[in-house]
Amino acid sequence: MLKPSSMKPSNYEPTPATGLVAYFSMEIAINPRMPTYSGGLGMLAGDTLRSAADLSTPMVAFSLLHRKGYFRQILDAEGKQSEDAQPWQVEDFCTEEAPRVTVSVENRIVTLRAWRYDVVGRSGHLLPIYMLDSDLAENSEWDRRLTDHLYGGDSNYRLQQEILLGMGGVRMSHALGLPINVYHMNEGHAAFLTLALLEAQTGGGPLGQVSATDIEAVRRKCVFTTHTPVPAGHDRFSMEQARRILGAERTARLELLGCCHEGLLNMTYVALRFSRYCNGVALKHGEVSQAMFPEYTIDAITNGVHGPTWVSEPFAELFDRHMASWRRDHLYLRNAIAIPADEILAAHARTKESLLAEVASRTGLVLNPKVLTLGFARRAATYKRADLLFRDPERLLRMAQAAGGLQILYAGKAHPQDEPGKALIHSVIEKAKQYSGADLRVVYLENYDWNLGAALTAGVDVWVNTPLRPYEASGTSGMKAALNGVPSLSILDGWWIEGCIEGVTGWAIEDGADDAAEAESLYTKLETAVTPAYAEQIRWARLMATTIAHNGSFFNTNRMVKQYIRNSYYPYDITEEIPAMAEAVSAS
Secondary structure: OOOOOOOOOOOOOOOHHHOEEEEEOOOOOOOOOOOOOOOHHHHHHHHHHHHHHHOOOOEEEEEEOOOOOOOEEEEOOOOOEEEEOOOOOHHHOOEEOOOOEEEEEOOEEEEEEEEEEEEEOOOOOEEEEEEEEOOOOOOOHHHHOOOOOOOOOOHHHHHHHHHHHHHHHHHHHHHOOOOEEEEEEEOHHHOOHHHHHHHHHHOOOOHHHOOHHHHHHHHOOEEEEOOOOOHHHOOEEEHHHHHHHHOHHHHHHHHHOOOEEOOEEEHHHHHHHOOOEEEEOOHHHHHHHHHHOOOOOOEEOOOOEOHHHHOOHHHHHHHHHHOOOOOOOHHHHHHHHHOOHHHHHHHHHHHHHHHHHHHHHHHOOOOOOOOOEEEEEOOOOHHHOOOHHHOOHHHHHHHHHHOOOEEEEEEOOOOOOOHHHHHHHHHHHHHHHHHOOOOEEEEEEOOOOHHHHHHHHHHOOEEEEOOOOOOOOOOOHHHHHHHOOOOEEEEOOOOHHHHOOEOOOEEEEOOOOOHHHHHHHHHHHHHHHHHHHHHOHHHHHHHHHHHHHHHHOOOEHHHHHHHHHHHHHOOOOHHHHOHHHHHHHHHO
8 A cells, every 4th residue: 555645745846827726616696586506615615715816816616506505594493493495596606617517426327417606806816717517407306405404414425425525626627617726625525526636646457556656646636634533524434335335446446545544535535645735624623633544644724704795885985985905805804903992882782783683583572682691603513512501401591680681692503304403402492492591591593594694793792612522623603793892701712712812802611520610610600700790881882892803803714714825735936936916915
């Protein structure tokens, strides 16, 4: 077996003047009316591409079309989740491209087309996203549905989708005549693109003809970002599935090259094996990933969010008045510390009123804009511990009474096949019914999506995050909140290890030996730090200002994309070797 390596070849000198970066992601949050995403991974992908367009980065993107979306969440009166499809009109948003390509799946030939959506940057730069679609008359009825549902079906369906994304995407890029010199895999779902590149490199020759030189030629083109320290988040398929769906010869080739682990085809190992650069999405996550995959070198580039997308209208107006260049360069947000307290409070009051109006329209409940309001919204996975706030509900109730009231807004979907996640939603809703009253109001909002996420992150007073360490790779919802001056009260994991300045950008829930210990820290911080600060509104305004200045100015995708350009895509001195790119980056 050829040994893995993640060292950059000494003669590797990519240049944007000779090609594009191709960004591959199974999900991309492109437009609020296009349900082409499920959560954080897709949101991160969309924000990455929006900032890349703002920075005039030479980039294109590939994904699947997902005609029927992820799913619409329906919660009944008991808090039990059911799901419905999210069909959307592709032609209203996208333009069909002429080329057709084919991919072999389970000994069937599947034909693909691409639909193009252009992301328009701040200065007019167009970044095209190509979404692959198998809904063509020449395909079987089964194959026509392969690109319909994001993360739908069973593992067989998932493996077939990943073949279409990776191998189909590379072939479509060739058919479109795109001059690509860097392929960026956003998570392992797209890792089969490396197999397509390897087959193109060898002319599709037999297994024995693959050489170290061939592998190195593919590695020079590929970079990989891993997003999860949770073992279940790394796609793995049985060898039987791989041989049946991918093909026996291709599976044997990947097995020989070290892409299988513990008797399974592991998509993370496929991506790692063929990438010259690999990174996690926060400094801590990079360390955790390095420990998980010690035979590879794994760096870290901390995630961000796209400021103009997630800053609420009242705060955008405020920033425009005081820091006119913030959209071009988010470092100007450091000057938020000079914004008068009354203007910050007024802007937040408007965003909070908008959020509470949305809550009222969805639920009929009228909440108090003067009462401290906590937000907790994310995928309903058990390790995210949405119920930690209810570890001692009687204490929570006493705290609410002492503070003059407390409101908690929840939202989040569980994957249709995640029964423990669904049970967690049910448990939170049951506790909300049991303990909500005059002093404590708890609301679980249905169908968490782009628009609701924007309203929540901007409109609550404190953003709460309680993952089980070290399973939070990064997290970006707290970053969106920070851009709107909303401090976090969170476990020290993911991005918050880097973003937490105690009492300045929020508060840390101290590490504990178990749930009980961390719940104790959560309650203590609420009682002794959060509620007293909120009671002094001028003091709270200063906290909001420092949150924007420290975290809003750094945890954004403009900074993140520049780091990818310098460290991943073109890892050498761009100021000397790529003056045009250096000028574009420094001017944006």
